[in-house]
Amino acid sequence: MDKDKKEYKVPAGTITILVIFVLLIIALWGSAYLTLLSRGATG
Amino acid sequence: MYKTSDKLTAWFIGIGMATLFVGGSLGPIQKLEHVGINLYTALNSIGLASYYQGLTIHAVLNALVWTTFFIVGFFTFIIPRSLEKPLTMPKLNVLSLIIMVIGLVMAAIPILLNLATVLFTFYPPLQANPFFYIGLVLVVVGSWVAGYGFYATYLSWRKEHKGEQTPLIALGSIITMVMWQIATIGVAVELLVFVIPWSFGLVAGVDPQLARTFFWFTGHPLVYFWLLPAYISWYCMMPKQAGGKLFSEPLARLVFWLFLALSVPVGLHHQFVDPGVPQGWKIVHFVLTFSLFVPSMITAFTVIASLEIGGRARGGTGLLNWVRHLPWGNPSFAAQNLAMILFAFGGISGLTNSSYNLNLAIHNTMWVPGHFHLTVGSAVTLTFIGIAYWLVPMLSNKPLWSAKMGVWQAWTWFVGMLLMSNALHIIGLNLSVPRRTMLGAAPYAATDWQPMLIEAAIGGTILGISGLLFYINMVGTVLQKKRLETPIEMPVAEVYHAEEPVPNWLDAWRPWIVVTVLLIVVAYGPVLVNLISNMQLTSPGFKLW
Numbered sequence: 001m002d003k004d005k006k007e008y009k010v011p012a013g014t015i016t017i018l019v020i021f022v023l024l025i026i027a028l029w030g031s032a033y034l035t036l037l038s039r040g041a042t043g
Numbered sequence: 044m045y046k047t048s049d050k051l052t053a054w055f056i057g058i059g060m061a062t063l064f065v066g067g068s069l070g071p072i073q074k075l076e077h078v079g080i081n082l083y084t085a086l087n088s089i090g091l092a093s094y095y096q097g098l099t100i101h102a103v104l105n106a107l108v109w110t111t112f113f114i115v116g117f118f119t120f121i122i123p124r125s126l127e128k129p130l131t132m133p134k135l136n137v138l139s140l141i142i143m144v145i146g147l148v149m150a151a152i153p154i155l156l157n158l159a160t161v162l163f164t165f166y167p168p169l170q171a172n173p174f175f176y177i178g179l180v181l182v183v184v185g186s187w188v189a190g191y192g193f194y195a196t197y198l199s200w201r202k203e204h205k206g207e208q209t210p211l212i213a214l215g216s217i218i219t220m221v222m223w224q225i226a227t228i229g230v231a232v233e234l235l236v237f238v239i240p241w242s243f244g245l246v247a248g249v250d251p252q253l254a255r256t257f258f259w260f261t262g263h264p265l266v267y268f269w270l271l272p273a274y275i276s277w278y279c280m281m282p283k284q285a286g287g288k289l290f291s292e293p294l295a296r297l298v299f300w301l302f303l304a305l306s307v308p309v310g311l312h313h314q315f316v317d318p319g320v321p322q323g324w325k326i327v328h329f330v331l332t333f334s335l336f337v338p339s340m341i342t343a344f345t346v347i348a349s350l351e352i353g354g355r356a357r358g359g360t361g362l363l364n365w366v367r368h369l370p371w372g373n374p375s376f377a378a379q380n381l382a383m384i385l386f387a388f389g390g391i392s393g394l395t396n397s398s399y400n401l402n403l404a405i406h407n408t409m410w411v412p413g414h415f416h417l418t419v420g421s422a423v424t425l426t427f428i429g430i431a432y433w434l435v436p437m438l439s440n441k442p443l444w445s446a447k448m449g450v451w452q453a454w455t456w457f458v459g460m461l462l463m464s465n466a467l468h469i470i471g472l473n474l475s476v477p478r479r480t481m482l483g484a485a486p487y488a489a490t491d492w493q494p495m496l497i498e499a500a501i502g503g504t505i506l507g508i509s510g511l512l513f514y515i516n517m518v519g520t521v522l523q524k525k526r527l528e529t530p531i532e533m534p535v536a537e538v539y540h541a542e543e544p545v546p547n548w549l550d551a552w553r554p555w556i557v558v559t560v561l562l563i564v565v566a567y568g569p570v571l572v573n574l575i576s577n578m579q580l581t582s583p584g585f586k587l588w
Contacts, residue, residue: 011348013291018344020044021387028391029398035472036404 047133048123052437054140055116056431059109060517064426065307066104069097074463074503077482077496092157094481095588098152102163106419108147111182112425114272115139115189120218120434122193124533125212131149131199134255135192143185148347150178160588162479164258165238167249169585173242176234183227186327190220206551211295212535218299219271222264225559226307229260241584248581250272252319253574259310260567263332267306269419271299273426275365275380276379278348280430284376285369287353290538294345296549303337304559307568312397319577324570325399331396331566339390346383352539374449381420381457385464390466409478410471413437413464421460425453428513435520437531444519448512461504466495468585 072082075280076094084095091097119136123129130136152174159171165179196216197209209217233254241249278295282288289295311328314320353364359365370376392414395401405411436443443449470476470492482488482496548554 011344011351013351013354013365014344016362017347018340021343024387025391025394027400030244030395032395032401032404032472033398036401039404 044125044129045120045214045510048130048136049121049438051133051136051140052120052434054110055119055143056434056548057110058144059116060173060514062104062432062542063109063146064514066109067100068507069101070105071500071503071507073098073101074496074500078493078500079161079483080481080500088287090092090155090157091162092108093588095479096154096157096160098161098479099160103150103154105424106163106415108182110269110423110427111186112143112147114219114268115143116219117188117272117427117434117574118193119189120438121533122196122213122216125210125216126196126200128200128203130192132192132195132198135195136189139185139187139189139192141185142188143182144176146181146183146185148178149174149181150176153178157588160538160586164262166258167238167241167251167254168582168585170242170586173239175244176239180234180239181233182317183230187227187520189225190224191512193217193220194486205360208545208547210288211292212275212551214296215271215275215279215299217273218303219268222271222303222306222559223268223554224568225563226261226264226268226304229257229310230262231552233261237580241580248579248582248583250574250578250580251582252317252331253578255314255317256310256320256571257459258572259312259313260307260314263310264306265304266418269423273379273382273423274342276426276430277342277383278349279536280352280534281346281376281379282349284373284535285350286356286538287349287351288539290345290348290539292350292538292540293543293545293549294311294341296545298338298341298345301341302335302554304554304562305335305338306313308562309335309397310567311570312399312402313449315399320570322568323575327566329397329399332561333394335392343387349536349539350380363509372446372450374446375432376454377450378453378456379426380430381453381532382425383415385425385457389414389422392417405471407478408471409467409476412478413467413471416460416467417464421456421464425456425460428456429453431513431517433531433534435517436527437533439521440527440530441520441523441525442521442527444516448516452509452512452516455505459502459505459509461502463499463506466498466502468498470495472497 055076066501073094074085077083083091083097086097119130143167150159152173153172156172159165160169161169161175165171165176193216197213202207237246237249237254237257240246273575278289278298282290309328309332310319311325315325315329350369354368356363357365357368359368359371369380371380395405396411396414432443432449471478474489474492474495476482476492476495482492
């Protein structure tokens with residue numbers, strides 16, 4: 001276990017992937033929201 | 044030690060795979076119909092009456108039967124091994140198989156005779172032959188009985204291991220079964236109290252709004268009944284296959300408990316456009332649905348971090364280079380990892396579905412099948428396929444017929460699903476193309492739908508080829524004469540921080556059951572009282588196709 005900890009402490013790759021994922025959520029959800037808005041308030 | 048449970052597992056999984064073969068075969072045919080290649084005329088000669096009968100077979104067999112049989116079979120295999128003891132009451136589990144098979148046959152006959160073309164949701168006032176509903180009830184009851192067999196085994200283990208924490212695989216499996224038994228109360232009430240008497244003609248009418256509400260009481264947690272077994276594999280097995288370790292056992296346990304508490308009180312987000320459901324309760328369910336984002340993101344973090352440990356242990360360096368070092372040549376791993384990537388996109392479209400205002404833009408459009416083919420059609424089914432790549436060799440004591448074909452199968456599924464779901468999402472959102480519609484015959488079909496429908500048809504065809512590769516591999520594995528030289532073991536990941544204790548509240552049932560029941564009562568109690576007190580059993584049944 002000590003050896004493992006020396007080799008690998010912070011899951012930096014995982015955090016990077018999750019940041020990209022959150023940005024993707026914002027972009028795709030946002031584009032759907034803009035589509036909704038483009039149809040007007042009661043469209 | 045596990046002879047009975049292994050035999051039962053083989054039956055459950057074998058039957059599940061057979062139903063997936065029939066249901067899955069109809070998928071590409073639907074997509075080809077949308078671009079004007081109508082194979083239904085040819086299928087008339089073998090008794091398929093309509094596109095909608097084919098759609099019902101596709102959805103019922105794939106989403107309800109394949110999943111339930113595989114999950115019960117998978118749990119029958121992993122719970123005894125996780126607890127290191129055989130099933131305590133194996134007769135209960137045998138009985139569950141018998142009940143589920145009787146239910147499957149009873150439901151399948153009316154569907155095949157075109158007496159139950161009511162699609163996967165069997166919304167009244169569409170009416171089916173009563174035996175279709177009774178068959179579905181028996182499939183669910185059979186899965187309950189399997190659950191009782193698991194509980195008996197688990198309780199016996201607890202008696203023998205006082206003070207010990209439940210192994211994670213067994214805990215996740217039992218939580219899934221408990222959630223399922225709570226969730227299916229909704230569909231049990233819908234079918235037993237309202238729909239079956241109505242379909243027998245014992246009562247004149249049905250209240251479609253009330254029936255839909257009971258359906259979605261079960262319908263959304265059904266998604267988590269599909270997903271949690273995949274999560275068990277992602278958390279507890281895949282890290283081992285990748286040479287890694289489970290990053291955090293407490294986080295994994297917390298996720299399963301949160302899904303127990305939050306899976307059920309969210310069903311109204313499927314009914315945002317239903318006029319009979321009060322708006323305030325839709326918003327309550329909208330908020331609760333978004334709370335599911337928390338265990339979902341914890342899962343994304345923990346599973347990827349567990350794989351990162353493996354990728355780095357296999358020589359990966361840098362920020363993301365470890366991804367290349369994961370065992371992509373192992374079909375079981377490749378299928379499950381690709382399933383997770385597809386699920387990431389399915390999660391995003393799921394957030395859109397459950398957003399109260401955004402749902403208006405995509406409700407009942409092709410967006411929705413685009414979404415659930417990424418969830419049940421990818422995260423779940425491709426993961427189960429990945430599990431089958433080690434489980435079937437283990438059960439049959441024969442090596443996988445072709446690992447290379449398995450990797451090809453996983454990638455073709457991935458590419459086919461990306462193409463199909465991308466096209467369905469786009470035409471649903473941008474062009475409002477309706478779902479559950481024989482588009483090739485729709486007089487209002489527009490020419491600007493065509494490019495995306497062609498993309499979906501190409502994707503669907505690739506998926507069909509992928510499915511075929513899977514079945515060739517499975518049949519080849521079972522029928523070959525070659526035996527395993529070294530026995531395969533069920534992959535079980537070690538825990539990275541094994542020295543850190545798991546808090547006792549993550550192994551305690553009572554508080555979580557109390558929270559679960561309270562949330563259901565708060566989120567569903569008033570709305571059901573309202574709908575029941577205003578119910579009107581007046582709608583007759585309709586048979587459209």
